[in-house]
Amino acid sequence: xxxxxxxxxxxxxxxxxxxxxxxxxxxxxxxxxxxxxxxxxxxxxxxxxxxxxxxxxxxxxxxxxxxxxxxxxxxxxxxxxxxxxxxxxxxxxxxxxxxxxxxxxxxxxxxxxxxxxxxxxxxxxxxxxxxxxxxxxxxxxxxxxxxxxxxxxxxxxxxxxxxxxxxxxxxxxxxxxxxxxxxxxxxxxxxxxxxxxxxxxxxxxxxxxxxxxxxxxxxxxxxxxxxxxxxxxxxxxxxxxxxxxxxxxxxxxxxxxxxxxxxxxxxxxxxxxxxxxxxxxxxxxxxxxxxxxxxxxxxxxxxxxxxxxxxx
Amino acid sequence: xxxxxxxxxxxxxxxxxxxxxxxxxxxxxxxxxxxxxxxxxxxxxxxxxxxxxxxxxxxxxxxxxxxxxxxxxxxxxxxxxxxxxxxxxxxxxxxxxxxxxxxxxxxxxxxxxxxxxxxxxxxxxxxxxxxxxxxxxxxxxxxxxxxxxxxxxxxxxxxxxxxxxxxxxxxxxxxxxxxxxxxxxxxxxxxxxxxxxxxxxxxxxxxxxxxxxxxxxxxxxxxxxxxxxxxxxxxxxxxxxxxxxxxxxxxxxxxxxxxxxxxxxxxxxxxxxxxxxxxxxxxxxxxxxxxxxxxxxxxxxxxxxxxxxxxxxxxxxxxxxxxxxxxxxxxxxxxxxxxxxxxxxxxxxxxxxxxxxxxxxxxxxxxx
Numbered sequence: 001x002x003x004x005x006x007x008x009x010x011x012x013x014x015x016x017x018x019x020x021x022x023x024x025x026x027x028x029x030x031x032x033x034x035x036x037x038x039x040x041x042x043x044x045x046x047x048x049x050x051x052x053x054x055x056x057x058x059x060x061x062x063x064x065x066x067x068x069x070x071x072x073x074x075x076x077x078x079x080x081x082x083x084x085x086x087x088x089x090x091x092x093x094x095x096x097x098x099x100x101x102x103x104x105x106x107x108x109x110x111x112x113x114x115x116x117x118x119x120x121x122x123x124x125x126x127x128x129x130x131x132x133x134x135x136x137x138x139x140x141x142x143x144x145x146x147x148x149x150x151x152x153x154x155x156x157x158x159x160x161x162x163x164x165x166x167x168x169x170x171x172x173x174x175x176x177x178x179x180x181x182x183x184x185x186x187x188x189x190x191x192x193x194x195x196x197x198x199x200x201x202x203x204x205x206x207x208x209x210x211x212x213x214x215x216x217x218x219x220x221x222x223x224x225x226x227x228x229x230x231x232x233x234x235x236x237x238x239x240x241x242x243x244x245x246x247x248x249x250x251x252x253x254x255x256x257x258x259x260x261x262x263x264x265x266x267x268x269x270x271x272x273x274x275x276x277x278x279x280x281x282x283x284x285x286x287x288x289x290x291x292x293x294x295x296x297x298x299x300x301x302x303x304x305x306x307x308x309x310x311x312x
Numbered sequence: 313x314x315x316x317x318x319x320x321x322x323x324x325x326x327x328x329x330x331x332x333x334x335x336x337x338x339x340x341x342x343x344x345x346x347x348x349x350x351x352x353x354x355x356x357x358x359x360x361x362x363x364x365x366x367x368x369x370x371x372x373x374x375x376x377x378x379x380x381x382x383x384x385x386x387x388x389x390x391x392x393x394x395x396x397x398x399x400x401x402x403x404x405x406x407x408x409x410x411x412x413x414x415x416x417x418x419x420x421x422x423x424x425x426x427x428x429x430x431x432x433x434x435x436x437x438x439x440x441x442x443x444x445x446x447x448x449x450x451x452x453x454x455x456x457x458x459x460x461x462x463x464x465x466x467x468x469x470x471x472x473x474x475x476x477x478x479x480x481x482x483x484x485x486x487x488x489x490x491x492x493x494x495x496x497x498x499x500x501x502x503x504x505x506x507x508x509x510x511x512x513x514x515x516x517x518x519x520x521x522x523x524x525x526x527x528x529x530x531x532x533x534x535x536x537x538x539x540x541x542x543x544x545x546x547x548x549x550x551x552x553x554x555x556x557x558x559x560x561x562x563x564x565x566x567x568x569x570x571x572x573x574x575x576x577x578x579x580x581x582x583x584x585x586x587x588x589x590x591x592x593x594x595x596x597x598x599x600x601x602x603x604x605x606x607x608x609x610x611x612x613x614x615x616x617x618x619x620x621x622x623x624x625x626x627x628x629x630x631x632x633x634x635x636x637x638x639x640x641x642x643x644x645x646x647x648x649x650x651x652x653x654x655x656x657x658x659x660x661x662x663x664x665x666x667x668x669x670x671x672x673x674x675x676x677x678x679x680x
Binding site: 206208209211212213214215216217218219222226227230231 | 376377378397398399400403404405407409411412413414415424425428429472473476
């Protein structure tokens with residue numbers, strides 16, 4: 001009894017100390033928080049407000065409340081009697097974007113996983129060189145790289161010339177300005193975002209677990225799917241998110257390689273702020289895209305939590 | 313020598329012939345294993361003992377199939393398995409760090425081998441339960457492996473490796489990470505588990521005491537070579553090499569010259585002139601300069617009136633409960649340690665005193 005009181009006094013002092021520390025640490029966060037607030041939350045707020053306004057004739061907005069932008073996403077107003085008719089144009093652009101982004105994610109995963117495994121199993125001192133090579137494309141602007149790709153895959157591009165010289169094809173393959181071109185472009189642009197997180201989780205992988213798998217009668221394929229992939233799952237999920245989300249909102253790649261004919265969400269939104277002069281609809285489309293991304297992240301978070309509680 | 317003699321009347325589980333393993337190439341090549349000849353018998357608790365870097369783990373990995381030999385061959389019950397990958401060898405390993413799958417429960421870990429073999433679910437379940445009972449972890453079946461203590465993880469690793477009923481179980485220093493008390497318990501448990509299952513155990517350790525208490529036979533390794541194979545008593549009482557004698561327990565080594573030999577007995581004149589008779593090993597020199605070895609516990613203090621084998625000046629007295637070590641400096645500059653059971657009379661045995669020591673003649677060995 002006698003020594004409980006000094007103990008609780010000590011505990012209180014420690015608590016106070018921790019609280020002070022927390023306040024000090026909060027200040028460390030303040031500058032970053034201010035920037036995020038200024039350049040992320042604020043514009044987002046503006047976007048939300050704009051999406052509920054009426055488009056101005058020459059761009060911009062007029063301050064008149066309207067939910068037309070959201071209605072327009074799904075329906076078309078009949079010219080004569082104002083009835084709403086379902087319009088699949090924008091939905092199909094979204095679905096196409098999702099399809100392309102999913103395809104690019106899968107492609108990047110199939111190409112990126114072996115790459116990451118290759119680097120992770122190199123001797124430690126060689127790994128940095130390979131990682132450096134993976135990040136090398138970032139040294140050049142994405143726009144320039146995409147133009148370069150355009151030169152490679154166009155009808156008179158290097159690929160077609162080589163294939164024709166080799167006698168494999170007689171007339172050039174039309175890749176440019178097709179979904180294939182956008183698909184290849186997306187994989188190329190986002191592949192490093194797949195490789196790096198997978199590498200990070202494979203690098204931590206204890207390779208004696210792989211040996212244990214072989215030891216317990218698993219062949220290579222079984223070791224891959226029963227040991228390596230489950231353990232690299234956090235990296236695989238992170239990589240897929242990092243490719244899927246920017247892929248969904250990609251602008252430059254579909255613009256240049258899809259030739260603007262095959263729209264993705266990004267181009268459609270850009271168009272609303274440009275030629276179409278419908279800022280509220282652009283804002284609404286941007287927010288719908290964001291909602292889509294949040295849904296993907298939430299599903300992932302829920303799946304991760306369920307996985308954790310299953311194991312526990 | 314003793315190793316091959318035993319091998320003749322029992323079947324070999326694992327045999328290595330001229331087995332060598334070299335890592336790296338050219339100037340950087342390191343020979344981890346150098347022409348090893350070895351027969352590990354059925355139902356045997358066999359230990360590979362040696363300091364780190366002696367090649368014992370490399371030998372184990374070659375048997376498991378994780379490494380391929382540079383030269384030589386390995387066979388399992390008479391069948392050549394040199395080129396077989398690990399998953400096609402009916403041999404399982406208990407890894408040093410356990411290597412339990414962190415994404416699986418205890419039961420899933422134990423059932424993994426059977427699952428990969430494509431056994432029916434009912435059989436996997438039944439065997440897993442039997443294994444859990446064997447290592448007394450029934451209550452932990454659904455736990456994740458990182459929720460277990462070191463000793464429990466050890467048992468899971470053991471159960472996982474035993475579940476597919478391998479022909480041979482390899483254990484790579486499995487007790488190294490456990491604390492002393494737990495280690496002692498596990499040593500006994502492993503030994504009885506081996507007797508119960510009848511599976512051949514190949515155990516790697518650098519702990520000589522562990523090797524002596526658990527093994528049916530021990531192979532002492534150094535620099536990629538096997539120096540001596542024998543029962544714990546062979547190795548302890550009849551070491552053939554200075555290294556073996558030194559590595560296992562404490563040893564006194566004295567220099568001398570062989571005067572004459574009679575059968576496997578040699579009369580050796582030590583450097584201070586005293587004569588001792590010593591046992592010759594199979595490959596000991598039978599003439600010229602030799603080293604003789606005797607354990608400290610086989611040297612005793614000469615009592616009053618006895619003629620000591622050697623006399624020296626007492627330099628140090630180290631008391632450690634069950635026994636006292638007396639360090640004697642001989643006239644030749646050599647040191648000899650006497651292990652006296654219990655304490656000694658501190659009045660009589662003071663540093664600086666001249667002391668007589670008697671070497672038990674039947675326990676002196678001529679080293680190779």
